[in-house]
Amino acid sequence: MKQDRIIQNERAPLAASLWAATANDAPDRPALHGGAEADVVVIGAGFTGLSAALHLAEAGKCVIVLEAETPGWGASGRNGGQVNPGLKADPDQTEAEHRRDIGGRMVAASAVAGDLVFGLIKKYGIDCDANRCGWVRSATSASTLAALSETGRQWRARGHAVDEIDADEMARLLGVRHYVGGLIDRRGGNLHPLNYALGLAAAAERAGAKIHGQSRVKQMNSDADSITVTTDTGSVTAGKALICTNAYTGPLADPLGQTVVPVTSVQVATEPLSDNVAHSILPEGHSPSDTRRLLVYFRKDAHGRFIMGGRGALSDKHVLDRQQALRDVALDLYPQLDDAKWRYAWGGDVALTRSHAPGLHKIAPNAMAGIGFNGRGVGMATVMGRILADWAAGCPEDALDYPVTRPQPIPFHRFRRIGLGATVALFGILDRFSP
Ligand SMILES: Cc1cc2nc3c(=O)[nH]c(=O)nc-3n(C[C@H](O)[C@H](O)[C@H](O)COP(=O)(O)OP(=O)(O)OC[C@H]3O[C@@H](n4cnc5c(N)ncnc54)[C@H](O)[C@@H]3O)c2cc1C
Numbered sequence: 001m002k003q004d005r006i007i008q009n010e011r012a013p014l015a016a017s018l019w020a021a022t023a024n025d026a027p028d029r030p031a032l033h034g035g036a037e038a039d040v041v042v043i044g045a046g047f048t049g050l051s052a053a054l055h056l057a058e059a060g061k062c063v064i065v066l067e068a069e070t071p072g073w074g075a076s077g078r079n080g081g082q083v084n085p086g087l088k089a090d091p092d093q094t095e096a097e098h099r100r101d102i103g104g105r106m107v108a109a110s111a112v113a114g115d116l117v118f119g120l121i122k123k124y125g126i127d128c129d130a131n132r133c134g135w136v137r138s139a140t141s142a143s144t145l146a147a148l149s150e151t152g153r154q155w156r157a158r159g160h161a162v163d164e165i166d167a168d169e170m171a172r173l174l175g176v177r178h179y180v181g182g183l184i185d186r187r188g189g190n191l192h193p194l195n196y197a198l199g200l201a202a203a204a205e206r207a208g209a210k211i212h213g214q215s216r217v218k219q220m221n222s223d224a225d226s227i228t229v230t231t232d233t234g235s236v237t238a239g240k241a242l243i244c245t246n247a248y249t250g251p252l253a254d255p256l257g258q259t260v261v262p263v264t265s266v267q268v269a270t271e272p273l274s275d276n277v278a279h280s281i282l283p284e285g286h287s288p289s290d291t292r293r294l295l296v297y298f299r300k301d302a303h304g305r306f307i308m309g310g311r312g313a314l315s316d317k318h319v320l321d322r323q324q325a326l327r328d329v330a331l332d333l334y335p336q337l338d339d340a341k342w343r344y345a346w347g348g349d350v351a352l353t354r355s356h357a358p359g360l361h362k363i364a365p366n367a368m369a370g371i372g373f374n375g376r377g378v379g380m381a382t383v384m385g386r387i388l389a390d391w392a393a394g395c396p397e398d399a400l401d402y403p404v405t406r407p408q409p410i411p412f413h414r415f416r417r418i419g420l421g422a423t424v425a426l427f428g429i430l431d432r433f434s435p
Contacts, residue, residue, distance in 0.1 A: 007346065009069060013319040015079055017346035018269040018305060019194035024127060026198045029070065029213040034235035038064040038210075040392045041229050041238040043217045043252070046076035047377060048370050049244030050200035051385025054120070054390070057207035060392050064236050065209060066229065068216035072197030074248050075377060078348035079307045080267065080297045081193040081278040082287045083378050084135050085113040085185060088356040091154045102403050106357075109387065109401035113159055113379025114187035116386065121191070124206075126199030126240070129191045129302035135188030136288040138179035139172055144291035149185045161186035172314045173287060175281045176333055182291075190299055193378060220253060222364045243369035244385070246377070247349035253363045258409035259353065260372045264312030266319055266347035268326050269305050270340040277336050278304035296329055305344075306330065306337060312347045319347060350375040354410055358384060360400070361407040368392070369407070 007015040040056050042049045045067035056063045067073065087094055087110045092112075095103035114132070121130045139145035149166075155162035163187045171177040173184075201211055219230040220241065229235045243249070249257035273281070278300065282288075287299035296310040308330040313319050323345045331337055353359060353372035358380060361369045368391050370384035387402050397404045 007073070011316060013316050013323065013345065014264070014266070014347040016344050017194075017199070018267075018301065018307065018344040019077055019081075019192060021344065022192070022301070022303075023194045024198055024200070026071070029067070029211050031214040031235065032064075032066060032212040032231055034234050036064055036236045038062045038235065038236055038238040040240050040242060040243045041227070041236040042064065042244060043229065043247070044074070044244035045071035045197075045201060045213075045245060046070075046074045046213060046246060047197060047200065047248065047381035048385045048388070049242065050122075050197060050204055051074075051210070051382045052242050052244060052388040053209040053385075054200055054204040054207060055386050055389035056392060057204050059210040059389070062202070063209040064216050064238070065204070065211040066215040066231060066236065067211065067213050067319060067412060068248075070213045071211060072194045075348045075350060076197045076381070077194035077268075078346060079193045079265055079378060080287065080307070081190045081299060081378065082289065082299070083117050083132075083188045083190060084137055084289075084376050085154070085187040085379050087108045087274050087380065088376065090151050091158060094357070098403060103405040104404070105401045107158070109383050110380060111158070111187070113383050114189065117191075117196075117379055117382050118189065119221040120200065120203070120382070121196065124199060124203035126203065128195035128199055130189065130191045130196075130232070131285050132189035133285050135185040136165075136170070136173055136176065136182060136286045137185070138182040138288045140179060140290055145181050148291065152183045155185075156326060173284060173286050175283055178333060179290065188379070188434050190285070191378070196378070214285070215251060220364075220367065222336065222366050227364065227366045239366065241367040242388045242392055243363060243367060244388070245369075245373070245382070246371045246373065247351035249371060253367070253369065253411040256361060256363060256369050256371065256407045259359055259361065259407045260351035261410065261413070262349040262421070263352055264311060264314070264319065264347050265375065266312040266323050266326065266345070267307055267348045268308035268323050268330075268342055269301070269307040269344040270337065271343045272304045273300075273306060273337075273340060275304075277340070280336055281334050283305060285288065297327065298333075306334070306340060338380045350427065352433060358385065359407065360384065360402045360404050361405050362397075363407065369402070
């Protein structure tokens with residue numbers, strides 16, 4: 001099946017995805033029909049669900065994955081493809097906010113997100129243009145440089161290769177002198193996100209997992225021994241259920257969806273650039289994020305297309321405006337893109353949490369959810385899938401690498417997206433006057 005079908009069932013301004021247009025072929029994965037049984041049922045086939053399914057199938061468990069659309073349809077098939085290790089909070093803060101043993105395990109698990117992602121790609125021969133060149137974080141001001149410098153210091157104190165780079169080295173790596181310096185996190189890199197998701201799906205199937213597309217779970221009923229999840233055309237009864245639906249959770253397992261605020265992030269991409277323009281931009285293939293309040297992230301793909309991403313908006317009109325604003329930011333940074341043809345424009349939903357950290361939520365004695373990656377899920381969702389698999393395979397909760405909590409709805413959740421619109425507008429103004 002050609003994956004340009006993958007962003008069907010999507011609002012038009014979010015649908016013209018570069019990743020869908022350049023994806024590897026994948027088999028049809030028909031809907032679930034009738035009743036089935038499994039050790040574990042996984043709901044949602046993004047990085048979280050597919051990583052969980054792969055780890056469980058490798059451990060010999062019988063796994064069925066139910067995906068409302070197709071594997072990678074959600075954020076996993078639409079993102080910037082940056083592999084960013086670590087949680088949003090610095091390691092000292094994470095350790096201070098949790099009991100020392102669990103805080104330490106959270107930091108350690110997030111620190112090896114790059115090892116896990118690039119290790120799975122190597123182990124299963126996933127064809128996804130993986131480039132472990134490091135994740136560059138570019139500072140726009142002295143104060144943001146100081147914050148990045150502190151982040152680097154804390155990781156280096158724990159033995160990780162997160163190095164400061166000065167303005168000259170930043171200019172060399174980016175092909176533009178615009179930033180005052182920053183960090184290179186050598187544990188990270190980038191990849192073709194949809195092909196990574198499709199590769200995880202294929203690896204999970206080879207290990208014995210079954211994956212059904214077009215199978216939206218509408219209901220979950222659990223008793224002491226089992227849990228049954230139901231779609232329009234079938235049901236699965238399993239010992240445990242894993243909910244991996246992130247920003248697309250909606251009303252499933254209420255109030256789970258109210259623990260996150262879905263926020264649209266959008267991207268635009270050009271046709272392949274001419275060789276001399278392509279070589280003048282990000283010559284070593286890095287994918288930087290910068291530190292303005294309304295962060296932008298940019299990169300080239302493996303064929304020299306330039307991609308710029310950033311915060312989206314609620315309405316279609318404002319999404320189109322944001323996509324145009326990203327083309328303008330790209331031209332400001334790299335005037336040599338003047339003649340480039342902007343061919344792709346798409347987006348998807350990021351799940352923000354109140355704490356800026358993902359949640360591992362117990363929904364029922366036999367159901368667990370891992371959601372809320374705050375725009376940093378290529379690495380951390382893959383890690384969360386592994387942690388969910390540990391739990392489903394019988395690891396005691398207090399021995400997991402992440403604390404288990406009950407889902408706590410964000411107060412006034414219904415109004416959060418409106419408030420967010422105002423915040424985004426304010427941040428845009430602040431960035432203009434004090435980068
Ligand atoms: C535009 C954009 C750019 C981003 N850039 C980056 C980046 O560069 N680096 C980074 O680390 N992170 C990035 N992120 C975040 C990252 O993509 C996510 O954190 C990650 O993909 C989350 O994976 P997931 O499997 O938890 O969720 P998803 O990939 O969203 O998967 C959830 C799946 O659940 C399915 N589903 C929902 N409800 C049901 C149901 N009831 N029944 C069955 N299935 C259901 C959905 O169809 C969906 O496929 C970005 C996100 C976006 C949107």
